[in-house]
Amino acid sequence: MKRGIIGIDIGGTNIKVALMLGRKITRRKKIPSLADSGIERSIAQIRRAIGPLRKKASAIGIGIAGIIDSRQGAVRFSPNLRGWNNVPLGKILRREYGLPVRVLNDVNAICLGEWKYGAARGHDNVFLFTLGTGVGGAAICEGKLLFGANGFAGEFGHTTISLNGPKCMCGQCGHLERYAGAKYIVARAKRKMKRSKSSLAEHSVLTPEIIARVAKRGDPVAREVFSEVGYYIGVGIANILALFDPDIVIISGGIARAGRILFDPIRETVNRSVLGAGYRRFKILPAKLGDDAGILGAALFAQLTQRNTQV
Amino acid sequence: MKRGIIGIDIGGTNIKVALMLGRKITRRKKIPSLADSGIERSIAQIRRAIGPLRKKASAIGIGIAGIIDSRQGAVRFSPNLRGWNNVPLGKILRREYGLPVRVLNDVNAICLGEWKYGAARGHDNVFLFTLGTGVGGAAICEGKLLFGANGFAGEFGHTTISLNGPKCMCGQCGHLERYAGAKYIVARAKRKMKRSKSSLAEHSVLTPEIIARVAKRGDPVAREVFSEVGYYIGVGIANILALFDPDIVIISGGIARAGRILFDPIRETVNRSVLGAGYRRFKILPAKLGDDAGILGAALFAQLTQRNTQV
Numbered sequence: 001m002k003r004g005i006i007g008i009d010i011g012g013t014n015i016k017v018a019l020m021l022g023r024k025i026t027r028r029k030k031i032p033s034l035a036d037s038g039i040e041r042s043i044a045q046i047r048r049a050i051g052p053l054r055k056k057a058s059a060i061g062i063g064i065a066g067i068i069d070s071r072q073g074a075v076r077f078s079p080n081l082r083g084w085n086n087v088p089l090g091k092i093l094r095r096e097y098g099l100p101v102r103v104l105n106d107v108n109a110i111c112l113g114e115w116k117y118g119a120a121r122g123h124d125n126v127f128l129f130t131l132g133t134g135v136g137g138a139a140i141c142e143g144k145l146l147f148g149a150n151g152f153a154g155e156f157g158h159t160t161i162s163l164n165g166p167k168c169m170c171g172q173c174g175h176l177e178r179y180a181g182a183k184y185i186v187a188r189a190k191r192k193m194k195r196s197k198s199s200l201a202e203h204s205v206l207t208p209e210i211i212a213r214v215a216k217r218g219d220p221v222a223r224e225v226f227s228e229v230g231y232y233i234g235v236g237i238a239n240i241l242a243l244f245d246p247d248i249v250i251i252s253g254g255i256a257r258a259g260r261i262l263f264d265p266i267r268e269t270v271n272r273s274v275l276g277a278g279y280r281r282f283k284i285l286p287a288k289l290g291d292d293a294g295i296l297g298a299a300l301f302a303q304l305t306q307r308n309t310q311v
Numbered sequence: 312m313k314r315g316i317i318g319i320d321i322g323g324t325n326i327k328v329a330l331m332l333g334r335k336i337t338r339r340k341k342i343p344s345l346a347d348s349g350i351e352r353s354i355a356q357i358r359r360a361i362g363p364l365r366k367k368a369s370a371i372g373i374g375i376a377g378i379i380d381s382r383q384g385a386v387r388f389s390p391n392l393r394g395w396n397n398v399p400l401g402k403i404l405r406r407e408y409g410l411p412v413r414v415l416n417d418v419n420a421i422c423l424g425e426w427k428y429g430a431a432r433g434h435d436n437v438f439l440f441t442l443g444t445g446v447g448g449a450a451i452c453e454g455k456l457l458f459g460a461n462g463f464a465g466e467f468g469h470t471t472i473s474l475n476g477p478k479c480m481c482g483q484c485g486h487l488e489r490y491a492g493a494k495y496i497v498a499r500a501k502r503k504m505k506r507s508k509s510s511l512a513e514h515s516v517l518t519p520e521i522i523a524r525v526a527k528r529g530d531p532v533a534r535e536v537f538s539e540v541g542y543y544i545g546v547g548i549a550n551i552l553a554l555f556d557p558d559i560v561i562i563s564g565g566i567a568r569a570g571r572i573l574f575d576p577i578r579e580t581v582n583r584s585v586l587g588a589g590y591r592r593f594k595i596l597p598a599k600l601g602d603d604a605g606i607l608g609a610a611l612f613a614q615l616t617q618r619n620t621q622v
Contacts, residue, residue: 067590076590130361137554141452148556149436150591154339155553158586160546163473163485172549172584174474195454235471238483242466243448243554245459279378279387280461 004056006050007299009106010042010064016291017049017145019056020299023117027053035081042081043092045086050097059100060093061292063109065136068151070301073103076151077199079134093298102302104147106257106294107154110287111138112145114250118288125246128287129156131208131233131253137179139244148273157181159236179232182208185255189225196221227265234269241274241282252287259286314369317361318610319457320417321353321375327602328360330367331610334428336603338364346392348566352537353392354403361408370411371404372613374420374605375446379462381612384414387462391447413613415458417605418465421598422449423456424608425561429599436557440467440558441599442519442544442564446488450555468492472546493519496566500536507532523569537569538576546582552585552593 004021066078090101096140111128120126126140137156139146146153157177165174198221213281315332377389384401398544422439431437437451448467450457476485509532526533
């Protein structure tokens with residue numbers, strides 16, 4: 001029997017696990033990560049998640065938000081897992097299961113998944129970013145996933161686009177995340193609703209997805225929100241194009257599915273502002289694999305490094 | 312007799328050429344590039360520069376400012392060489408001399424030189440930028456020089472750090488070059504001199520190097536110029552650290568030799584503003600090879616790709 005690879009996506013709320021057989025994801029499972037109950041409890045949950053899949057697998061790949069030392073398989077710091085500082089997760093699980101275990105940053109995992117099987121297939125220079133609570137990022141440079149010296153590369157959300165801009169959660173001013181993070185998109189909509197009538201008022205709770213839906217129905221306030229957010233993201237992408245010169249930029253996360261309401265202002269801003277637009281080929285596209293990208297990418301990471309392929 | 316590699320640095324004013332033997336640069340020569348006299352004249356000058364070195368060389372490497380297609384050895388566009396659009400320089404010279412000819416962007420050449428023999432030796436993730444008339448940049452990612460999809464990677468000067476900042480030469484607002492380019496440093500000093508007394512007034516012509524010298528002697532106006540420029544550069548470097556996570560950032564170009572007057576405000580800004588400062592190892596250092604870096608890097612590029620080593 002051909003063995004599969006276990007892909008795991010560890011978040012602050014849930015641990016998602018699945019077995020990857022070839023390109024197929026099977027035996028999907030989701031259990032609580034119990035991130036607030038301490039490291040031991042969370043690792044016990046990871047074991048539970050792996051449980052019966054162990055005998056069907058030849059390796060384990062794990063994606064986690066935060067600063068991951070992928071060489072050592074260690075979690076240096078994770079915003080979602082309180083107290084996880086310098087946890088040698090790879091070593092712990094390797095010892096227990098006798099299988100190769102690889103650990104990488106969650107957005108790197110998503111990028112790897114979209115690169116091998118999704119929206120970025122066949123491209124050598126890729127930048128992917130995620131729009132959600134935070135704004136994460138990852139890069140493939142000349143056919144290799146970029147980890148950086150400290151496992152920190154791709155932190156798109158915490159780049160400054162406006163010196164005197166509003167303060168970000170991290171304490172700095174004018175970071176992209178301060179404009180494109182979910183709660184700031186919602187706050188922007190709420191500010192505008194105070195000034196103008198909008199059918200957004202019919203919703204007791206607002207999310208970027210709801211604002212996108214209302215915008216698509218033509219509501220001018222919701223449209224304005226996306227036009228402005230798209231502009232900020234466009235400025236950020238123009239910086240990415242200037243620095244990385246990718247042939248494809250992939251936007252992942254819930255609102256990446258908003259379609260033209262988001263992509264039109266982004267593309268317009270990028271085309272107007274990127275240096276040497278006439279000499280460039282590049283595409284800006286939504287991700288394809290949805291929530292599977294992370295699990296798939298984590299499994300792929302374990303598989304590719306097992307074969308000693310450069311990632 | 313062991314043959315060397317010819318390294319050429321083609322600028323808007325001069326063509327610099329030398330023979331690289333091992334790590335040694337010999338037979339240095341400089342002739343006018345005649346950039347305004349048309350492509351034919353400039354190529355004739357390149358031939359003149361190569362001239363007698365040809366028989367001592369096994370390959371030719373050329374660095375040129377602009378958008379270079381290094382796979383094809385073609386100059387797509389160069390700001391310094393008027394009319395050079397899609398010039399297959401590599402092919403032209405290869406045909407003529409029967410030697411392998413490689414062409415790359417000048418800042419990429421400098422980066423390669425500093426990486427192999429200079430300030431960035433031994434590092435796998437490097438970002439180098441040049442402070443001069445313009446602000447150029449280049450990156451080594453996971454041990455590979457980053458060209459990008461269109462040969463455009465590393466355009467640090469044309470990244471936005473301030474949405475509503477002043478207009479850059481390229482037409483966009485708030486680009487780093489608009490703060491750190493030589494003429495903007497000088498303009499900043501002149502604005503300040505109108506408001507406050509400064510020994511800068513003793514100089515009939517100002518350059519960033521002169522301002523740095525006066526600042527070192529304690530002149531408060533000149534110091535303020537460098538403190539502000541260092542802040543802007545620091546914000547830019549914080550963006551680079553967030554995106555590339557290099558273990559070393561190299562500053563090249565004349566004013567990189569200004570020492571602490573420039574590096575103190577840069578380091579202070581970076582340490583204060585970079586995400587996860589406590590989890591990072593990185594250094595910010597001046598380049599080591601001076602004007603030789605470009606010629607050396609160009610020669611290295613020809614040498615390394617000749618041996619089919621990945622660059």
